[in-house]
Amino acid sequence: MLNLGIIGCGSVMQGPYMELVNKLLFKKIINLKSVSDINLKIDKIINKKFKYQYFYKNYKKILEDTEIDLVLVLTSMKEHAKISKEALKKGKHVLVEKPMATNMKDLKELIQIAKKSKKYLFAAPFVILSPVFQAIHQEIINKSIGKISLARARYGWAGPNWSEWYYQTGGGPLFDLGVYNITSLTGLLGPVKKVTAKSSISNYFRKIKGKKIKVNTDDNFQILLEFKNNCLAVVTTGFTMQQYNSPAIEIYGSEGTIQMLGDDWEPIGYEIWKNKRSSWELYKTPYANWPWASGFTHLVDCIINNTKPLIDIDHAYHVNEIMIKIYESSQKNREMLINSTFKPLKFYKKIKIKKSHLDHDRNHDDI
Numbered sequence: 001m002l003n004l005g006i007i008g009c010g011s012v013m014q015g016p017y018m019e020l021v022n023k024l025l026f027k028k029i030i031n032l033k034s035v036s037d038i039n040l041k042i043d044k045i046i047n048k049k050f051k052y053q054y055f056y057k058n059y060k061k062i063l064e065d066t067e068i069d070l071v072l073v074l075t076s077m078k079e080h081a082k083i084s085k086e087a088l089k090k091g092k093h094v095l096v097e098k099p100m101a102t103n104m105k106d107l108k109e110l111i112q113i114a115k116k117s118k119k120y121l122f123a124a125p126f127v128i129l130s131p132v133f134q135a136i137h138q139e140i141i142n143k144s145i146g147k148i149s150l151a152r153a154r155y156g157w158a159g160p161n162w163s164e165w166y167y168q169t170g171g172g173p174l175f176d177l178g179v180y181n182i183t184s185l186t187g188l189l190g191p192v193k194k195v196t197a198k199s200s201i202s203n204y205f206r207k208i209k210g211k212k213i214k215v216n217t218d219d220n221f222q223i224l225l226e227f228k229n230n231c232l233a234v235v236t237t238g239f240t241m242q243q244y245n246s247p248a249i250e251i252y253g254s255e256g257t258i259q260m261l262g263d264d265w266e267p268i269g270y271e272i273w274k275n276k277r278s279s280w281e282l283y284k285t286p287y288a289n290w291p292w293a294s295g296f297t298h299l300v301d302c303i304i305n306n307t308k309p310l311i312d313i314d315h316a317y318h319v320n321e322i323m324i325k326i327y328e329s330s331q332k333n334r335e336m337l338i339n340s341t342f343k344p345l346k347f348y349k350k351i352k353i354k355k356s357h358l359d360h361d362r363n364h365d366d367i
């Protein structure tokens with residue numbers, strides 16, 4: 001059984017991650033040994049809901065515990081790189097929420113440590129694990145829509161109202177939301193060579209838990225990505241979008257079009273237009289219950305079976321560099337070059353598209 005430690009016990013820990021942790025606890029695959037949060041009040045809230053042995057204010061106690069195999073870093077963003085570096089150095093497997101780092105110095109140091117370490121570093125988001133993403137990836141590899149020239153992606157909402165750090169430097173919708181779109185687009189189209197971006201503060205004040213706060217980071221982004229294969233893509237992201245009914249991802253090829261429906265972190269299916277047929281085909285999601293935090297179960301699986309992960313650290317580094325350069329592009333009002341690259345993603349299992357008319361109960365989905 002693997003011993004798990006969780007650092008940062010806020011919204012994402014108490015919801016999506018604990019749902020998956022509880023499933024693995026039930027199957028006796030893991031033991032949630034320790035949790036840590038700088039806010040001591042959280043212990044009182046979560047010890048009524050979850051089973052764990054120790055709560056620490058100082059996360060270093062988790063890292064010093066030699067029985068802990070695996071650590072989830074679910075804190076606010078600015079803490080991610082520092083805690084992940086220390087955890088790898090202490091010989092832990094690490095899953096870190098996005099972004100891994102908010103500046104290039106921390107990002108480079110973290111990757112150097114990860115590459116020297118024999119342990120896994122998994123960086124969120126895990127959109128490439130979604131069956132819909134992999135089905136679209138398959139269509140692109142099979143050249144179903146020909147040579148791809150253009151793409152669009154979007155993800156936004158009105159913005160969090162539970163933690164102030166989302167609106168301070170090192171927070172913001174690019175690291176929080178745009179990261180999903182950039183991971184999806186690069187996962188489908190390969191590495192980016194240049195970025196140009198405009199960003200702004202749209203709302204100077206927000207309300208967090210009823211208290212008015214000043215916003216100190218951009219909450220509104222339009223981004224242009226130029227890929228190594230010369231494809232051009234745009235990403236729209238912000239805490240400035242109330243609702244939408246548009247595809248998450250649009251891919252335009254010489255022979256057709258693919259549209260991912262829903263959001264890329266929670267796709268509900270995809271549509272494909274092929275000139276050959278001169279019609280649209282709609283595929284509902286093969287696995288509606290795919291959980292976006294599934295990088296966690298994938299990591300546990302890789303540790304237990306000692307297998308090569310689908311989550312690629314070079315891809316995650318590339319996405320993180322793009323995001324840091326997007327801020328620079330907007331501030332300096334110019335195009336920025338991207339230095340990193342990664343190898344094309346490979347999926348070994350072919351995605352079977354389930355027949356939607358036979359899909360009566362999604363709880364039977366086995367992913």
Ligand SMILES: NC(=O)c1ccc[n+]([C@@H]2O[C@H](COP(=O)([O-])OP(=O)(O)OC[C@H]3O[C@@H](n4cnc5c(N)ncnc54)[C@H](O)[C@@H]3O)[C@@H](O)[C@H]2O)c1
Pocket residue numbers: 007008009010011012013036037038039042057059074075076077079097098099162163175176
């Ligand atoms: N909330 C979501 O829906 C959601 C979804 C996907 C990903 N994420 C990501 O998850 C991360 C956390 O987001 P959240 O919404 O849960 O934030 P949150 O503010 O609700 O929780 C973060 C917690 O980390 C704690 N913390 C901060 N520094 C710490 C430290 N040094 N040691 C221990 N604890 C520390 C805070 O006290 C807080 O309780 C972010 O990277 C976010 O982008 C959040």
